[in-house]
Amino acid sequence: MSVITEKNTFLNFLDGKWVASQSGDMVKVTNPADVRDIVGYVQNSTAEDTDRAVAAAHKAKTSWRKLTGAERGRYLYKAADIMERRLEEIAASATREMGKTLPEAKGETARGIAILRYYAGEGMRKTGDVIPSTDKDALMFTDRVPLGVVGVITPWNFPIAIPLWKMAPALIYGNTIVIKPATETAVTCAKIISCFEEAGLPPGVMNFITGRGAVVGQRLAAHENVNGITFTGSNQTGKMIGQTALKRGAKYQLEMGGKNPVIVADDADLEAAAEAVITGAFLSTGQKCTATSRVIIQSGIYDRFKEKLLQRTKEITIGDSLQEDVWMGPISSKNQLDNCLSYIEKGRQEGASLLIGGEKPEGEKYQNGYFIEPAIFENVKTGMTIAQEEIFGPVIALLKVDTLKEALDIANDVKYGLSASIFTENIGSMLSFIDDIEAGLVRVNAESAGVELQAPFGGMKQSSSHSREQGEAAKDFFTAIKTVFIKPS
Structure with missing residues (x-):
């Protein structure tokens, strides 16, 4: 099924298929420059829809993790090429939804493409180090392994760059994804997801769901099969998400306000x-x-x-x-x-x-x-x-x-x-x-x-949870370190 129905309604993307929400409800997205211009309708999803998305990501995580970094990188390169062909369309969608000027939106789209290519290359870089052991007969080294399923919650102000600077490293380091974008710019995010679909990303690796933060976002933060949450948005919402994730021991990353x-x-x-x-x-x-x-x-x-x-x-x-x-x-x-x-x-x-x-x-x-x-x-x-x-x-x-x-x-x-x-x-x-x-x-x-994009980004004090996004620093959040000790029998 297409990302768009004949009524200009944009669907959720779950387990490799575009599907409507079980609620049957939709939310109208309009152009802030002229509210008479309807950009589209997106799904008003339920907690049950969110569970389906997490289940799909959970099912796909082992096979995705087993691919080499180079194999995962090839999907990102393909998605970048597709986005580049659709740059004008995606930028115009962002302008109509969010209100930033078309040159700014084109620049952001180009940045998103560059982010994909940067992290595609990360698939060929090292994932660990050899560490000297006190035992002369032993080999000791570290490896970085994916968290598993990552929930991605993104704001409306950078509808292209922020989803991609979270999704691209999550994918290249072997995680599967459930993304909930801001409703105000969900149409643009749906078009980005369709680039990954066209690139042939395996079913369940990337799942896209729209709806209220209090329903979908909170369910993602609370779900036992979501191993990490990366969030950009307000301080109030970020703290709620962080507290929910902390209660069950999930890893979380918050990027919030500035003055x-x-x-x-x-x-x-x-x-x-x-x-x-x-x-x-x-x-x-x-x-x-x-x-x-x-x-x-x-x-x-x-x-x-x-x-x-x-x-x-x-x-x-x-x-x-x-x-x-x-x-x-x-x-x-x-x-x-x-x-x-x-x-x-x-x-x-x-x-x-x-x-x-x-x-x-x-x-x-x-x-x-x-x-x-x-x-x-x-x-x-x-x-x-x-x-x-x-x-x-x-x-x-x-x-x-x-x-x-x-x-x-x-x-x-x-x-x-x-x-x-x-x-x-x-x-x-x-x-x-x-x-x-x-x-x-x-x-x-x-x-x-x-x-x-190749430099760490994040804040101090109440601007973040003190982790960093982008560049090689993204590896710190989206992976866990495994220390290996081998001694011949």
Whole structure:
């Protein structure tokens, strides 16, 4: 059966087949730029559907594990080639579902293809080490073995890259998968799964199921045959998943929020810093966990830098993300828009000064979408809500400081520690920042958002469960170490 029925309904993928949920219910997915545009309908699955998906993955795990890494890698290479042929289609789907601009979606799709090829190559790399034994007649070595069945729970903001940077390493290291994507972008994920189907992945190795997190996600976290859970999303949901997995001794990995600072020192290249702040804060409509949220500026250049930010913000074009002349698209949903507007109002109430934006744009082309003007606040104190909580929208807070030490203290004065950046020409300032900043991703003279696929990614403090994704670091989560001691009889 096809991934899509004649009613533009996207099905679950269980044990190698596209099937409807036992519930018979569906959820409508719409375009946040124009809610009249229905992208598709996805399944509102049940706990019983989830059990079927886990059973399929459990049944397939032994035969998949027995393949060589090179054999598993060939499936990933095939899926990458298929995705490359379908790049335009998949990117357009992501834009219609999530709202990021088409160039951004194309870039994300290309990154997903590169992730698949990177991990396909991992199938030919070492899985262990020889360790000297105190017994001269013995051989001792380690090997890495798969966890078994891995539950993958992914968010809506990177509907291509995040599923793939979880699924690709899970597969290459010998695990089988049940993935539950965010409902808002489940159509795009279904199209990615169909690339693996076309690549000939054996039945049960990859299973795709859509539905409410409280039903499907919670069941995955609690299921006795799910050996590991990898999650990206909100702190509240992540902690619930982690606690559920912990109770039964399953391995879990959580990537959650950020409140990411950029420090602009008085010797910075202001043009480069301003451009990086704007792109880091407002691309993808600020809906990145690594998005710039706080800009901490030394007082000597504060006014000049503020004017550069305001001028650049005035030039931003807002609208339908499929249009070529649009730089920033809509917020992803009504709930996200309302949440963003509530934070802007909270900033006003607490005494911060709104310099620009923060309103719904007027005009006929905006009336059916979830649009908002990018916002900049000043006179922000570090204890204010907009300086402490993740907004997940195009809002930045400017904080003025006199010294680098003061800037670092403010940068670290949040519960999160995902990414951080500094703009300076001073080597000493760079080294102090690198040493003292409490963040998992540290960038110098570059925007806070962005990480290369071959490098470890993850946060400190409440931004993660302290594991790392991507690059070779993914091996640490998706495998267990087996130590082997052999002595001739």
